[in-house]
Amino acid sequence: MQFCLLDQITHLEPGKAITAVKNLSLAEEYLADHFPRAPVMPGVLMLQGLVEAASWLIRAGEDFARSLVVLREARSVKFANFVDPGKQLELRAEVVRAEENRYTVKGKGTVEGTTAVSAKLVLCSRSLAEADPTLAATDRFLLTRLRQQFQLLTRTLNQETPC
Numbered sequence: 001m002q003f004c005l006l007d008q009i010t011h012l013e014p015g016k017a018i019t020a021v022k023n024l025s026l027a028e029e030y031l032a033d034h035f036p037r038a039p040v041m042p043g044v045l046m047l048q049g050l051v052e053a054a055s056w057l058i059r060a061g062e063d064f065a066r067s068l069v070v071l072r073e074a075r076s077v078k079f080a081n082f083v084d085p086g087k088q089l090e091l092r093a094e095v096v097r098a099e100e101n102r103y104t105v106k107g108k109g110t111v112e113g114t115t116a117v118s119a120k121l122v123l124c125s126r127s128l129a130e131a132d133p134t135l136a137a138t139d140r141f142l143l144t145r146l147r148q149q150f151q152l153l154t155r156t157l158n159q160e161t162p163c
Contacts, residue, residue, distance in 0.1 A: 005049045006056075006091070009153045015061025017094040020053040020153070026085035041083035046117040047074060050107035054093040054121050056153065058103050059146060066101065066125040067142040073122040081116040083109075089116060101125045 011019035024041050031039035055069040083089050090110050097104035102124050109117040128135035128142075 004052065004149065004153075005045060006052050006153060008156060009053075009056060009150075010090075010156070012057070012060060012154065012157060014063075015057070015095060015098070017092070018053050018057040018060075020049075020056070020091045022049050022089040022091065024083050024085050024087055024089060028085075031085060039085055041089065043079045043117065046079070046083060046089065046109050047077060047119060049089060049091050050093060050109060050117065050119055051121060051123070053091040054103070054105040054107055054123055056150065057093055057095065057105070058123060058125055059150070061095070061098075062125060064143050064147055064150075066127045066130075067139040067146070068128065069123050069125045071121060072102070072124050075120040075122070077117070077119040078115075079117055081111060081114050083111055083116050087111050093121075096120075 005022050006020045007023050009018060009020045011017070026039065030042065030045070034040065034042050051071050051074075058069050059066075088111065091107065092110075093105050093107040095103055096106050102122065105121045105123060107117075107119050107121055108115060127139045129139045
């Protein structure tokens with residue numbers, strides 16, 4: 001199953017830094033169980049938001065050369081605050097080291113300026129066809145879909161501000 005937690009990419013310097021947002025709505029199904037009387041965004045989903053933001057940063061930096069970006073490690077993960085329904089989680093990630101297809105990224109999620117989550121992530125990019133050349137068509141399909149999704153997430157970055 002694939003899903004996208006991010007609602008919008010608000011700032012992007014390909015290969016360097018990204019800022020994205022997740023607006024937490026009470027309508028999200030998992031909040032019914034986490035926790036019924038005091039719903040908050042699960043920590044693992046805050047971390048997933050950081051991973052998604054970092055993945056888009058890597059894809060944009062590589063100009064969508066590879067179809068997959070996978071998490072290898074999550075280090076120094078700290079959960080410092082809750083994200084309540086009706087709040088916006090702002091996710092920032094910056095590449096601190098890049099070696100071929102392996103990236104170390106520092107990420108932080110904040111709500112109204114207060115840190116909610118932080119982590120150091122190690123991600124790798126690859127194509128399916130690297131392991132199996134018969135999957136080249138699948139790579140092309142995935143890249144087309146990823147570019148479409150990226151266009152939706154960055155639509156406000158590409159609009160000119162009216163005078």
